[in-house]
Amino acid sequence: PYLEIIENPKSRGFRFRYTCEGPSHGGIPGGSSDKNKKTFPAVKICNYQGYARIVVQLVTNEENPRLHPHSLVGKQCQNGICTVQCGPKDMTATFPNLGIQHVTKKNVATILEERYIAAEMQLSSINDGFPQEDRKRISVKATSEAKSIDLSVVRLMFIAYLPDSNGAFTIMLKPVISDAIFDSKAPNAATLKICRMDCNAGSASGGDEVYLLCDKVQKDDIQVVFSEEDMQGNNIWEGYGNFSPTDVHRQFAIVFRTPQYRDVDIKQPVNVQVQLRRKSDHEVSEAKPFTYLPNKSDLELIDRKRRKPMPDFVDHLGNGNTGGYSFAAGSNVQQSYNFSSSPAGGDNGGGKVKEARRPPAKQQNPQKGPMDPTMLLKLNRIKTEPVSWAKWAERNSTALHDYSITGDVRMLLVLQRHLTSIRDHSGDSVLHVAVIHDQLEVLSSLLDVVATLDNKQSIVDAINKQKQTALQVAVLTDNVEAVIDLIKMGANPLILDSYGNHSIHVACRHGNASILYHLLNSKQLDIMQMDMKNHDGLGCFHLAAKASQGTRQCLGLLKSNNFNVNMADTKSGRTALHLAVEMDNLVVAGCLISECDADMEAATYEGYTPLHVAASLGLCEIATLLLACGADPDASTSPP
DNA sequence: CGGGAATGCAT
DNA sequence: TATGCATTCCC
Numbered sequence: 001p002y003l004e005i006i007e008n009p010k011s012r013g014f015r016f017r018y019t020c021e022g023p024s025h026g027g028i029p030g031g032s033s034d035k036n037k038k039t040f041p042a043v044k045i046c047n048y049q050g051y052a053r054i055v056v057q058l059v060t061n062e063e064n065p066r067l068h069p070h071s072l073v074g075k076q077c078q079n080g081i082c083t084v085q086c087g088p089k090d091m092t093a094t095f096p097n098l099g100i101q102h103v104t105k106k107n108v109a110t111i112l113e114e115r116y117i118a119a120e121m122q123l124s125s126i127n128d129g130f131p132q133e134d135r136k137r138i139s140v141k142a143t144s145e146a147k148s149i150d151l152s153v154v155r156l157m158f159i160a161y162l163p164d165s166n167g168a169f170t171i172m173l174k175p176v177i178s179d180a181i182f183d184s185k186a187p188n189a190a191t192l193k194i195c196r197m198d199c200n201a202g203s204a205s206g207g208d209e210v211y212l213l214c215d216k217v218q219k220d221d222i223q224v225v226f227s228e229e230d231m232q233g234n235n236i237w238e239g240y241g242n243f244s245p246t247d248v249h250r251q252f253a254i255v256f257r258t259p260q261y262r263d264v265d266i267k268q269p270v271n272v273q274v275q276l277r278r279k280s281d282h283e284v285s286e287a288k289p290f291t292y293l294p295n296k297s298d299l300e301l302i303d304r305k306r307r308k309p310m311p312d313f314v315d316h317l318g319n320g321n322t323g324g325y326s327f328a329a330g331s332n333v334q335q336s337y338n339f340s341s342s343p344a345g346g347d348n349g350g351g352k353v354k355e356a357r358r359p360p361a362k363q364q365n366p367q368k369g370p371m372d373p374t375m376l377l378k379l380n381r382i383k384t385e386p387v388s389w390a391k392w393a394e395r396n397s398t399a400l401h402d403y404s405i406t407g408d409v410r411m412l413l414v415l416q417r418h419l420t421s422i423r424d425h426s427g428d429s430v431l432h433v434a435v436i437h438d439q440l441e442v443l444s445s446l447l448d449v450v451a452t453l454d455n456k457q458s459i460v461d462a463i464n465k466q467k468q469t470a471l472q473v474a475v476l477t478d479n480v481e482a483v484i485d486l487i488k489m490g491a492n493p494l495i496l497d498s499y500g501n502h503s504i505h506v507a508c509r510h511g512n513a514s515i516l517y518h519l520l521n522s523k524q525l526d527i528m529q530m531d532m533k534n535h536d537g538l539g540c541f542h543l544a545a546k547a548s549q550g551t552r553q554c555l556g557l558l559k560s561n562n563f564n565v566n567m568a569d570t571k572s573g574r575t576a577l578h579l580a581v582e583m584d585n586l587v588v589a590g591c592l593i594s595e596c597d598a599d600m601e602a603a604t605y606e607g608y609t610p611l612h613v614a615a616s617l618g619l620c621e622i623a624t625l626l627l628a629c630g631a632d633p634d635a636s637t638s639p640p
Numbered sequence: 641c642g643g644g645a646a647t648g649c650a651t
Numbered sequence: 652t653a654t655g656c657a658t659t660c661c662c
Contacts, residue, residue, distance in 0.1 A: 020661080186658095250655085250656090645660085645662095647658080648656105649655105649657075651655090
């Protein structure tokens with residue numbers, strides 16, 4: 001005969017209870033237990049029929065199990081041990097009401113001692129106590145073992161006894177031991193759970209910051225795992241959220257950066273899973289969805305614009321298409337096309353110049369009817385003089401001749417100067433377009449004719465749909481010459497794009513010192529405006545520190561233009577030096593300290609100095625640098 | 641049962 | 652002495 005486990009206890013999610021919490025808190029569920037169908041641990045005696053006794057007690061989760069000081073409590077339990085009868089027909093025994101009582105730490109040794117004594121009494125037939133030396137021996141053993149026992153995990157040891165010829169249950173079958181049961185209240189075994197995320201989508205290139213609220217975790221023993229399954233449910237990709245222990249807030253929140261997806265160039269959104277994973281035992285939380293989106297950086301949009309097929313002049317022969325360009329809906333300027341470039345009177349002048357179609361009336365905004373032409377002209381401050389068709393044609397042909405003589409395209413452009421305010425479907429003006437396509441000569445010519453307009457400032461500073469000025473596009477594409485030209489024409493470097501970045505921010509982010517230099521030299525800049533934080537809460541020093549190149553020169557320029565090197569970012573109070581340390585960038589950190597006079601003791605909202613950050617990330621070199629430069633090794637994390 | 645306050649322990 | 656978290660207790 002032998003004893004066999006037919007239902008193991010559930011490993012996780014059961015809470016051990018202290019004596020003070022009272023007995024009845026529900027029993028250990030079975031491994032296959034679920035909400036609608038509860039099961040319990042159970043064993044079966046095989047190859048035997050008749051009465052039997054089964055004893056259950058707690059043992060450690062070790063290769064060689066030891067008695068555990070916790071107690072089994074419940075119906076048939078006494079002194080931490082559960083004893084039941086079974087048979088003679090049904091040889092299974094189920095245990096529906098087993099509780100685990102948590103011994104307090106300081107009682108471990110005492111309880112263990114009792115257990116050992118009880119066990120020895122069982123084995124030996126001595127009933128009248130032990131000699132003093134045995135007591136002593138057991139006490140010493142209990143004290144020494146007490147230290148090494150893990151109170152957060154137990155296993156059930158089942159021992160079956162069959163009756164001997166006297167009917168006494170003395171025939172012991174081989175003990176069987178269950179799977180481990182972990183205390184769900186123990187910090188290192190608690191159930192992992194994602195409660196909330198501030199965002200569930202991000203760029204395929206990763207690096208997006210996510211705030212995740214969770215049930216209690218241990219900051220040194222937790223990971224955020226991104227994973228993807230194929231149709232068959234096989235795991236085909238895994239990435240890890242990027243954070244350090246200091247990014248785990250009070251055990252209940254994690255601020256991390258998303259990992260790069262396996263394919264940065266996805267064309268469609270990809271759905272993956274996020275879950276928490278405990279490093280020590282590989283336990284995971286339930287997964288939550290996360291979507292990787294195709295990269296849509298500003299640069300990529302520009303790249304897309306560049307890849308559009310080149311127009312051909314024969315497209316403009318007047319067969320009803322405009323060469324693929326549509327005009328920005330709702331823009332007033334498009335209507336001005338008719339009035340400022342066509343002969344007075346608005347007849348179509350024999351079709352020599354193709355006239356833009358009037359856009360369909362704007363449906364979303366029906367009360368806004370077609371605008372009175374004179375009002376329109378006023379609004380656009382477009383100077384027009386009524387000219388006859390003949391006069392208009394004469395001007396054009398003269399211009400064309402002059403162009404033939406000089407090769408100076410401005411001869412032609414000047415007649416179209418009012419059209420420079422027209423935008424395409426991306427909201428780009430001709431200035432944007434010239435910059436995007438790196439047409440420096442064109443840009444220069446356009447700027448020359450724009451300069452003759454009264455509203456030249458608004459044309460130079462026009463923004464597209466991403467709220468970028470032509471100057472911003474030039475900065476974004478590292479086009480120094482274009483930047484110089486635009487600045488010369490008075491372009492405003494402080495206009496904010498949709499991320500709250502002005503041109504100086506972008507130059508810093510790109511680490512383009514040459515462009516930064518020219519931007520900083522444009523006229524009438526106010527340091528207050530220049531040294532602003534963008535929508536990510538970062539200032540110029542932060543962006544320059546994070547740049548992958550040109551950092552030193554940019555930092556130097558910022559410093560000499562009185563930018564604040566100690567500016568704290570809005571989200572967490574980190575300075576540029578904190579960022580440099582986080583990136584483990586010795587060069588940038590050194591430059592910030594020695595050349596920009598960065599404050600070594602600047603503290604984040606949580607009170608971390610750069611040295612704290614270095615220490616928590618285990619960055620020896622950079623910590624050494626900070627110390628060598630005089631950082632305070634005793635700085636506390638709680639400023640007064 | 642589960643949430644969480646109170647207490648204790650290790651720095 | 653104060654903090655951060657584990658342990659214990661309470662509801």
